[in-house]
Amino acid sequence: MAASSSSNMGEVQRLVIDKKETLTGHDVIYSFAVHRLVTKETWSFALDYNTGCIIVPTSWSFGIFYEKVPETSELSCSITLKRTDNRENSVMVFALVSFSDVNGRVARFSEAVCSGTMFAGDEKQGSISNRDKSELFNQELIVRISISIQECHVIKEL
Numbered sequence: 001m002a003a004s005s006s007s008n009m010g011e012v013q014r015l016v017i018d019k020k021e022t023l024t025g026h027d028v029i030y031s032f033a034v035h036r037l038v039t040k041e042t043w044s045f046a047l048d049y050n051t052g053c054i055i056v057p058t059s060w061s062f063g064i065f066y067e068k069v070p071e072t073s074e075l076s077c078s079i080t081l082k083r084t085d086n087r088e089n090s091v092m093v094f095a096l097v098s099f100s101d102v103n104g105r106v107a108r109f110s111e112a113v114c115s116g117t118m119f120a121g122d123e124k125q126g127s128i129s130n131r132d133k134s135e136l137f138n139q140e141l142i143v144r145i146s147i148s149i150q151e152c153h154v155i156k157e158l
């Protein structure tokens with residue numbers, strides 16, 4: 001499994017990948033630090049994830065794209081999750097993104113930006129709203145991306 005950024009890879013620091021297989025599926029958490037997003041016009045990060053499931057192995061492409069709205073300096077953050085394998089089985093997916101400060105205080109938390117049943121080739125999109133213009137984005141941030149793939153272990157009756 002490889003994590004790569006479509007741009008600005010040098011600005012992602014201390015990448016930690018935590019993979020876990022559970023009774024019902026697969027969870028993976030990526031966390032990394034970024035600096036002063038507020039000074040950037042755009043920023044993006046992309047990663048590929050393979051569950052390695054022995055029953056229904058699925059593969060995924062996750063992208064996060066941040067853009068500053070020039071007029072208001074607000075943040076626009078969009079997320080895409082695409083299933084890139086070609087297995088017939090559907091699986092359930094939940095993806096969450098959170099932004100924390102270096103002390104772990106969560107400042108932006110997405111409720112399941114991409115969730116639901118996904119078949120091969122499906123793509124889901126989500127976004128994180130920026131309701132108040134927080135000072136948070138002016139400092140170092142920890143970005144945490146959680147992806148949970150469920151029901152691949154379940155043998156479905158036809």
Ligand SMILES: [Zn+2]
Pocket residue numbers: 024025026051053054055056152153
């Ligand atoms: Zn599985």
